[in-house]
Amino acid sequence: MEVRIELARLAYAENILRCTNEPPETVEDLLSLDGELEKARRWFAFAEAKRRFDPNIVRGLLVYLFSHYTSAEFDPHKREQLVREITAGRVRMRDLTIERLAGTRLSWEHIFRLVGRQFNPTREKEKIKELYAQLYAAAPSHTEVSYGH
Amino acid sequence: MDTNYSPQHPYENELEKLTEFADLCRGVERLEYADHPSEDILRAYVANRLLDGPGAGRVGASFRDEQAFEQFARGRVARWTRPDVSMHILTCARCQQSVSRLRASRWQLLSSARHPTEERSWRRRLALGALASAAVAAIVAALWLWPPSTPGPACWIEEQCWQQVIRESSSKGSILMSYRQPGRF
Numbered sequence: 340m341e342v343r344i345e346l347a348r349l350a351y352a353e354n355i356l357r358c359t360n361e362p363p364e365t366v367e368d369l370l371s372l373d374g375e376l377e378k379a380r381r382w383f384a385f386a387e388a389k390r391r392f393d394p395n396i397v398r399g400l401l402v403y404l405f406s407h408y409t410s411a412e413f414d415p416h417k418r419e420q421l422v423r424e425i426t427a428g429r430v431r432m433r434d435l436t437i438e439r440l441a442g443t444r445l446s447w448e449h450i451f452r453l454v455g456r457q458f459n460p461t462r463e464k465e466k467i468k469e470l471y472a473q474l475y476a477a478a479p480s481h482t483e484v485s486y487g488h
Numbered sequence: 489m490d491t492n493y494s495p496q497h498p499y500e501n502e503l504e505k506l507t508e509f510a511d512l513c514r515g516v517e518r519l520e521y522a523d524h525p526s527e528d529i530l531r532a533y534v535a536n537r538l539l540d541g542p543g544a545g546r547v548g549a550s551f552r553d554e555q556a557f558e559q560f561a562r563g564r565v566a567r568w569t570r571p572d573v574s575m576h577i578l579t580c581a582r583c584q585q586s587v588s589r590l591r592a593s594r595w596q597l598l599s600s601a602r603h604p605t606e607e608r609s610w611r612r613r614l615a616l617g618a619l620a621s622a623a624v625a626a627i628v629a630a631l632w633l634w635p636p637s638t639p640g641p642a643c644w645i646e647e648q649c650w651q652q653v654i655r656e657s658s659s660k661g662s663i664l665m666s667y668r669q670p671g672r673f
Contacts, residue, residue, distance in 0.1 A: 343563065346519075351551060353574060369557050404506055404509050404510070436574035460504040
């Protein structure tokens with residue numbers, strides 16, 4: 340069951356990427372059924388960041404995350420296909436799924452192309468971490484936040 | 489929100505790996521499923537025609553209510569949505585192979601559909617170019633080879649075009665004046 344809830348959190352993250360996500364408060368209980376409330380909330384920080392900041396930049400960060408960390412194996416053929424489509428402008432962020440991105444290891448240049456503009460990934464990442472701290476620092480959770488602030 | 493991009497060397501961007509969030513994506517492993525999406529559903533997924541849920545895909549269906557979520561969590565999906573299929577493929581070796589095959593054939597199909605068009609348009613452009621060049625060459629040749637018209641006689645304006653003929657009229661004591669065209673105008 341734990342694995343399935345882990346998968347459900349990923350499915351929720353995919354919904355954030357495509358802007359089809361439910362508000363965090365309506366799914367918090369479901370996505371923490373395995374006791375991993377902190378993990379669920381970290382995804383919720385992305386959902387909230389998308390609402391407060393530039394949504395496309397937040398989505399761009401998610402694309403990078405999914406392409407690098409959802410699969411341990413690098414798939415050069417899959418990457419080549421996706422990069423060609425991105426370069427030709429034939430794919431948009433709302434077309435992407437975690438499965439499509441897994442193992443593709445996109446570079447930031449590809450992400451910028453998808454987002455339609457350049458941005459500073461480190462600065463944007465820090466903003467999400469700060470938002471998480473604002474939202475949930477005082478809220479009780481099963482495990483402590485481990486962002487190392 | 490300040491989202492202005494301060495110019496950075498591309499290499500500096502590549503140093504940012506978002507490692508603080510990496511653990512959120514890990515933990516995906518192969519699962520055993522009793523149900524699998526059909527070939528048609530996989531085909532629709534690959535062609536990006538699968539919706540996230542009812543209502544034109546605005547909200548993912550998996551989290552709409554507890555029942556839908558329970559079905560998703562048990563891996564028993566009544567109606568496959570895009571995240572359902574995506575998560576299924578991510579964790580199902582059999583469907584990964586199917587999608588890989590479908591993607592390859594779709595890619596091949598799209599590539600072959602694009603190239604002939606390019607070739608056709610290239611050939612068409614070449615033919616039109618050749619035709620235009622031939623037309624220009626023909627016009628130049630015609631102008632070059634056309635026998636220069638004999639310089640018009642300097643008198644062509646003054647040349648008498650009509651001859652005045654005076655004949656006797658049938659009426660007694662009168663003459664008839666008429667004009668006739670000379671042999672050549």
